[in-house]
Amino acid sequence: xxxxxxxxxxxxxxxxxxxxxxxxxxxxxxxxxxxxxxxxxxxxxxxxxxxxxxxxxxx
Amino acid sequence: xxxxxxxxxxxxxxxxxxxxxxxxxxxxxxxxxxxxxxxxxxxxxxxxxxxxxxxxxxxxxxxxxxxxxxxxxxxxxxxxxxxxxxxxxxxxxxxxxxxxxxxxxxxxxxxxxxxxxxxxxxxxxxxxxxxxxxxxxxxxxxxxxxxxxxxxxxxxxxxxxxxxxxxxxxxxxxxxxxxxxxxxxxxxxxxxxxxxxxxxxxxxxxxxxxxxxxxxxxxxxxxxxxxxxxxxxxxxxxxxxxxxxxxxxxxxxxxxxxxxxxxxxxxxxxxxxxxxxxxxxxxxxxxxxxxxxxxxxxxxxxxxxxxxxxxxxxxxxxxxxxxxxxxxxxxxxxxxxxxxxxxxxxxxxxxxxxxxxxxxxxxxxxxxxxxxxxxxxxxxxxxxxxxxxxxxxxxxxxxxxxxxxxxxxxxxxxxxxxxxxxxxxxxxxxxxxxxxxxxxxxxxxxxxxxxxxxxxxxxxxxxxxxxxxxxxxxxxxxxxxxxxxxxxxxxxxxxxxxxxxxxxxxxxxxxxxxxxxxxxxxxxxxxxxxxxxxxxxxxxxxxxxxxxxxxxxxxxxxxxxxxxxxxxxxxxxxxxxxxxxxxxxxxxxxxxxxxxxxxxxxxxxxxxxxxxxxxxxxxxxxxxxxxxxxxxxxxxxxxxxxxxxxxxxxxxxxxxxxxxxxxxxxxxxxxxxxxxxxxxxxxxxxxxxxxxxxxxxxxxxxxxxxx
Numbered sequence: 001x002x003x004x005x006x007x008x009x010x011x012x013x014x015x016x017x018x019x020x021x022x023x024x025x026x027x028x029x030x031x032x033x034x035x036x037x038x039x040x041x042x043x044x045x046x047x048x049x050x051x052x053x054x055x056x057x058x059x
Numbered sequence: 060x061x062x063x064x065x066x067x068x069x070x071x072x073x074x075x076x077x078x079x080x081x082x083x084x085x086x087x088x089x090x091x092x093x094x095x096x097x098x099x100x101x102x103x104x105x106x107x108x109x110x111x112x113x114x115x116x117x118x119x120x121x122x123x124x125x126x127x128x129x130x131x132x133x134x135x136x137x138x139x140x141x142x143x144x145x146x147x148x149x150x151x152x153x154x155x156x157x158x159x160x161x162x163x164x165x166x167x168x169x170x171x172x173x174x175x176x177x178x179x180x181x182x183x184x185x186x187x188x189x190x191x192x193x194x195x196x197x198x199x200x201x202x203x204x205x206x207x208x209x210x211x212x213x214x215x216x217x218x219x220x221x222x223x224x225x226x227x228x229x230x231x232x233x234x235x236x237x238x239x240x241x242x243x244x245x246x247x248x249x250x251x252x253x254x255x256x257x258x259x260x261x262x263x264x265x266x267x268x269x270x271x272x273x274x275x276x277x278x279x280x281x282x283x284x285x286x287x288x289x290x291x292x293x294x295x296x297x298x299x300x301x302x303x304x305x306x307x308x309x310x311x312x313x314x315x316x317x318x319x320x321x322x323x324x325x326x327x328x329x330x331x332x333x334x335x336x337x338x339x340x341x342x343x344x345x346x347x348x349x350x351x352x353x354x355x356x357x358x359x360x361x362x363x364x365x366x367x368x369x370x371x372x373x374x375x376x377x378x379x380x381x382x383x384x385x386x387x388x389x390x391x392x393x394x395x396x397x398x399x400x401x402x403x404x405x406x407x408x409x410x411x412x413x414x415x416x417x418x419x420x421x422x423x424x425x426x427x428x429x430x431x432x433x434x435x436x437x438x439x440x441x442x443x444x445x446x447x448x449x450x451x452x453x454x455x456x457x458x459x460x461x462x463x464x465x466x467x468x469x470x471x472x473x474x475x476x477x478x479x480x481x482x483x484x485x486x487x488x489x490x491x492x493x494x495x496x497x498x499x500x501x502x503x504x505x506x507x508x509x510x511x512x513x514x515x516x517x518x519x520x521x522x523x524x525x526x527x528x529x530x531x532x533x534x535x536x537x538x539x540x541x542x543x544x545x546x547x548x549x550x551x552x553x554x555x556x557x558x559x560x561x562x563x564x565x566x567x568x569x570x571x572x573x574x575x576x577x578x579x580x581x582x583x584x585x586x587x588x589x590x591x592x593x594x595x596x597x598x599x600x601x602x603x604x605x606x607x608x609x610x611x612x613x614x615x616x617x618x619x620x621x622x623x624x625x626x627x628x629x630x631x632x633x634x635x636x637x638x639x640x641x642x643x644x645x646x647x648x649x650x651x652x653x654x655x656x657x658x659x660x661x662x663x664x665x666x667x668x669x670x671x672x673x674x675x676x677x678x679x680x681x682x683x684x685x686x687x688x689x690x691x692x693x694x695x696x697x698x699x700x701x702x703x704x705x706x707x708x709x710x711x712x713x714x715x716x717x718x719x720x721x722x723x724x725x726x727x728x729x730x731x732x733x734x735x736x737x738x739x740x741x742x743x744x745x746x747x748x749x750x751x752x753x754x755x756x757x758x759x760x761x762x763x764x765x766x
Binding site: 045 | 142210211212213215221226253254256257280283287288294297301304305308
């Protein structure tokens with residue numbers, strides 16, 4: 001069952017990475033506002049009316 | 060300052076179209092496999108038996124259909140959520156083509172029998188390496204996009220994508236570690252119980268982090284967009300995310316209840332599995348409640364209809380999952396078709412319907428037009444829903460009742476259904492109904508293809524979509540001690556402490572595990588002979604584990620039917636383990652010595668000769684194909700590297716011993732009137748089957764006195 005150490009270590013490591021992510025998110029004020037992000041994604045930032053672009057390749 | 064830029068829609072379109080293509084292919088293979096279970100003649104050839112098509116089906120729907128759907132949805136939403144084009148168009152293209160190349164190579168190698176023999180991780184090592192590389196490129200592309208974003212806040216969907224990327228990378232690498240023998244053959248680094256634990260840690264988390272978290276990200280983006288209203292509670296979505304990812308990863312052992320895995324590891328898996336109900340249902344309710352006050356629109360809009368059923372299926376599957384991991388329920392459901400029904404609620408309900416909804420929402424937007432026919436989309440919706448019902452309900456019944464049949468005793472204490480096959484034939488009707496459900500579902504998908512083609516023809520791809528957004532201002536780091544930010548937030552502080560304590564606790568536990576290995580060694584368990592090893596590789600190649608388990612649970616009904624229950628120490632030389640997860644046929648762990656060689660010979664040639672009515676495919680090619688003995692030496696050497704105690708001189712004489720053992724079997728077969736030669740594959744397979752699970756029988760005297 002020694003493989004359990006590998007699994008625990010790796011899992012804990014990943015949990016640690018997520019923890020760092022969480023700390024980062026909170027420290028950067030990602031969650032200070034828990035209302036407007038949900039609304040903001042609904043707004044389109046498209047320019048002008050929907051029209052097939054004439055240039056289909058990379059600009 | 061307002062900046063103008065363009066979203067890359069072409070990559071989204073590519074991923075979306077290929078999703079549809081692989082989806083149809085994957086479902087078609089699934090339908091063929093389902094029909095093979097009732098009409099064995101449909102196994103056609105040695106390359107298309109159920110044992111080879113089933114991995115092809117699972118790999119196709121998971122990695123090709125769902126995988127490409129994730130990429131399509133993520134590439135669309137990432138750009139818009141972060142208000143920037145993808146980091147690199149070149150990386151996007153390499154990602155796309157690399158992934159498709161992997162899928163094509165899977166579609167070629169799996170029917171050829173190149174497999175690692177571990178569920179959902181069958182692909183051989185060169186493909187595994189390619190997967191890792193492409194995954195890394197995807198990561199660079201995603202994180203690069205995040206770094207150059209114009210939106211400070213990372214919407215919750217992005218967190219789900221990040222968690223997916225990180226965890227899948229880890230799972231894939233750890234589970235795929237193996238020692239190559241040839242280009243198309245490798246042995247898992249781990250053996251027996253350890254391999255089982257790693258595999259199901261992977262298998263469970265593949266469900267969690269490939270089929271669930273990325274799709275939750277898609278749900279949190281596309282559901283609000285389609286409903287045009289914000290998610291019910293953004294706060295809940297954040298809690299949903301963090302609690303889900305911290306709990307999910309510990310639940311794997313619930314796939315191994317009552318197996319030879321140590322009891323404490325099983326219990327740990329159960330506890331975390333039951334805990335998972337909370338975040339899962341939080342997420343489901345959050346999705347459904349987003350539609351509060353908009354249910355009238357659900358009636359009109361097929362996209363929302365698909366999403367509602369998808370989220371409901373997510374809720375059903377995530378309630379059922381924890382229930383199935385409770386030991387008592389698991390003792391009934393495990394190894395039966397109940398599990399097949401369960402995963403398809405998740406697969407065709409949650410993943411399938413969310414993908415379909417996404418397709419109907421995205422295609423008109425990518426092509427600057429309207430959906431060709433809302434009516435046909437509704438037809439697809441109802442066909443799909445009917446398909447799910449016809450698929451799942453018969454299998455729930457079948458699984459439950461077959462399990463009861465396995466466990467039924469007469470008043471005198473004998474098994475009522477002595478012959479396993481009888482219980483299978485009792486539920487054959489359900490297999491037909493399941494195939495019907497699958498067909499209806501597949502027809503629905505074809506309706507979608509038609510609708511999409513018509514829509515695409517009516518529009519023109521907006522390959523680069525103009526957008527504008529203000530540039531991101533640099534944030535100034537405010538003064539104060541570095542951790543003042545958290546001290547101002549008591550709740551977060553508490554959460555951190557708890558997490559820190561939990562991690563600390565786990566680390567403290569490790570030394571106690573280190574004290575002694577939990578796998579008891581059994582002195583009579585010996586390494587396989589070269590011929591048996593070759594035979595075992597044939598067993599793996601043919602995908603026998605897709606229908607036969609090698610794990611007798613400690614229940615009276617199982618020891619009565621199969622023999623002594625399986626012990627952890629019996630599997631120490633099994634690279635990979637072949638416990639299986641489904642019994643369409645009987646368990647094989649004590650098949651060794653149960654029948655004469657000739658029985659196996661005829662049975663592999665045509666199973667119905669020995670077992671009338673059998674639904675097993677015939678393997679006549681094993682009787683004709685010559686065994687490839689050029690690999691024997693390398694295989695034994697690989698095993699020595701993995702710690703199997705062969706003599707260092709042994710690899711050189713392995714083939715001589717192989718031939719000698721083969722001659723013995725041939726001589727025995729001759730007595731039964733069968734003329735064959737010792738270099739046929741069947742001889743190796745017979746040698747292996749006669750060996751399985753016999754090592755502990757080596758001391759019958761002690762067993763007898765112990766009782």
